[in-house]
Amino acid sequence: MNIKILVADDEKVMRELICDILQNQGYETVVACDGEEAINLFKQEEVDLIVLDVMMPKYDGWTVLKKIREYSDVPIIILTALESERNEIHGLTSGADDYIIKPFSYEVFVARVNVLLKKQIRKKSQVLNYKNLQIDQLSCKVFVCEKEIQLTNLEYKLLLYLVENENIVTSREQIFLSVWGYDNSQTTRTIDTHIKVLRAKLGVCGDYIKTVRGIGYSFSKEE
Amino acid sequence: MNIKILVADDEKVMRELICDILQNQGYETVVACDGEEAINLFKQEEVDLIVLDVMMPKYDGWTVLKKIREYSDVPIIILTALESERNEIHGLTSGADDYIIKPFSYEVFVARVNVLLKKQIRKKSQVLNYKNLQIDQLSCKVFVCEKEIQLTNLEYKLLLYLVENENIVTSREQIFLSVWGYDNSQTTRTIDTHIKVLRAKLGVCGDYIKTVRGIGYSFSKEE
DNA sequence: TAAATACTTTACAGATTTTTCACAGAACAT
DNA sequence: ATGTTCTGTGAAAAATCTGTAAAGTATTTA
Numbered sequence: 001m002n003i004k005i006l007v008a009d010d011e012k013v014m015r016e017l018i019c020d021i022l023q024n025q026g027y028e029t030v031v032a033c034d035g036e037e038a039i040n041l042f043k044q045e046e047v048d049l050i051v052l053d054v055m056m057p058k059y060d061g062w063t064v065l066k067k068i069r070e071y072s073d074v075p076i077i078i079l080t081a082l083e084s085e086r087n088e089i090h091g092l093t094s095g096a097d098d099y100i101i102k103p104f105s106y107e108v109f110v111a112r113v114n115v116l117l118k119k120q121i122r123k124k125s126q127v128l129n130y131k132n133l134q135i136d137q138l139s140c141k142v143f144v145c146e147k148e149i150q151l152t153n154l155e156y157k158l159l160l161y162l163v164e165n166e167n168i169v170t171s172r173e174q175i176f177l178s179v180w181g182y183d184n185s186q187t188t189r190t191i192d193t194h195i196k197v198l199r200a201k202l203g204v205c206g207d208y209i210k211t212v213r214g215i216g217y218s219f220s221k222e223e
Numbered sequence: 224m225n226i227k228i229l230v231a232d233d234e235k236v237m238r239e240l241i242c243d244i245l246q247n248q249g250y251e252t253v254v255a256c257d258g259e260e261a262i263n264l265f266k267q268e269e270v271d272l273i274v275l276d277v278m279m280p281k282y283d284g285w286t287v288l289k290k291i292r293e294y295s296d297v298p299i300i301i302l303t304a305l306e307s308e309r310n311e312i313h314g315l316t317s318g319a320d321d322y323i324i325k326p327f328s329y330e331v332f333v334a335r336v337n338v339l340l341k342k343q344i345r346k347k348s349q350v351l352n353y354k355n356l357q358i359d360q361l362s363c364k365v366f367v368c369e370k371e372i373q374l375t376n377l378e379y380k381l382l383l384y385l386v387e388n389e390n391i392v393t394s395r396e397q398i399f400l401s402v403w404g405y406d407n408s409q410t411t412r413t414i415d416t417h418i419k420v421l422r423a424k425l426g427v428c429g430d431y432i433k434t435v436r437g438i439g440y441s442f443s444k445e446e
Numbered sequence: 447t448a449a450a451t452a453c454t455t456t457a458c459a460g461a462t463t464t465t466t467c468a469c470a471g472a473a474c475a476t
Numbered sequence: 477a478t479g480t481t482c483t484g485t486g487a488a489a490a491a492t493c494t495g496t497a498a499a500g501t502a503t504t505t506a
Contacts, residue, residue: 434494
């Protein structure tokens with residue numbers, strides 16, 4: 001899932017600064033230079049959040065806020081240079097979700113954006129993607145070539161452990177300790193058996209799990 | 224609709240000031256004088272928002288925030304006397320929804336509280352719609368194929384929790400903590416029993432509640 | 447207070463998952 | 477090439493987990 005943020009500000013420098021910050025966070029940005037453009041863009045793009053400057057040509061920020069709130073609950077952050085309490089209250093009571101005064105600190109800005117994107121971020125950050133293999137940690141579902149495969153809980157945990165240690169060779173002992181909580185690797189072939197089943201279930205992605213003879217296993221999507 | 228706000232602050236003066244402000248707005252308040260009390264009260268009362276002071280005996284605000292976030296998304300405002308950017312960032316990234324520095328202005332405080340409550344109310348007044356299943360959160364009525372079904376209070380809360388976490392696998396422990404306020408999942412089959420009844424009452428929608436063996440349950444209208 | 451309703455606990459069967467084990471086959475060293 | 481070591485495999489045994497009924501406890505209603 002890609003998160004898209006609409007940035008509306010008439011000053012080029014500010015616009016680019018904000019976009020840079022957001023892109024650094026891995027978000028996609030769409031820019032508007034005036035109120036009218038902001039409203040139009042919002043209608044045609046699927047936007048997850050709006051950063052809205054108050055002073056803009058055509059429509060000012062307040063007007064844009066009001067118009068968008070007539071039909072959408074999208075989170076909106078109001079940006080302004082005016083440090084006035086009146087303004088802040090006005091912004092918040094007109095339906096804004098947050099209110100930030102310029103100049104703002106990078107970190108606080110990012111933190112406040114992230115609070116409003118909490119749900120989307122949660123979803124996004126829980127999906128692991130490896131070519132034909134996707135692992136959704138929220139629904140605990142695993143997909144190979146877009147098709148869901150059924151793993152048992154243990155198989156799922158084992159796969160997750162290997163994936164979390166991508167490109168790192170882990171011994172059977174380490175795997176046992178991390179996934180099972182105890183070590184039984186000296187006497188049994190338990191892990192090998194599960195790896196076998198896992199590879200089979202992963203189908204074309206089965207060989208992402210590499211055997212490192214004499215040591216253990218490692219997950220790597222390379223060839 | 225009745226809105227209840229939990230105010231946690233060890234200073235009596237501040238506590239009463241905040242409660243006065245909130246009661247003026249027509250909100251009901253519950254007060255806690257330390258972190259432990261805050262957590263306990265939250266578990267037993269149905270709270271719509273928490274105002275949380277950082278410096279408190281027993282558990283400080285950060286700890287309370289963290290503990291509550293383990294099982295609840297309730298809006299939380301952090302209050303602090305320390306004007307420090309580090310703190311604000313810490314608060315916001317630890318799961319707070321807003322951060323207010325003391326001393327604050329009456330109006331700004333009210334505005335920020337109202338923003339969070341507005342969202343909450345909007346969320347709570349939605350009719351949830353899943354194919355043949357409708358849940359009217361205002362009247363707490365549930366319909367399957369247009370026909371109302373009778374759920375007990377507990378069954379309703381359980382269903383709502385599962386629905387709010389659509390497509391997310393939740394463990395019995397999480398369900399217990401979120402719905403009951405304590406965990407009893409290790410020793411009893413209480414949840415399974417309620418799930419059974421719920422499925423039966425949901426009729427054709429019964430299989431929206433999926434069992435995820437080894438982990439817990441998840442709500443999903445898919446197939 | 448009695449009756450009805452709601453909720454929790456318990457025990458157990460059936461289903462599924464996990465482990466074990468013996469052996470076959472591959473990789474490696476000499 | 478040969479023996480040794482290590483890994484893959486299939487099937488059966490063991491362990492675990494869930495659904496369910498039924499009984500017990502608590503709470504609400506009349």
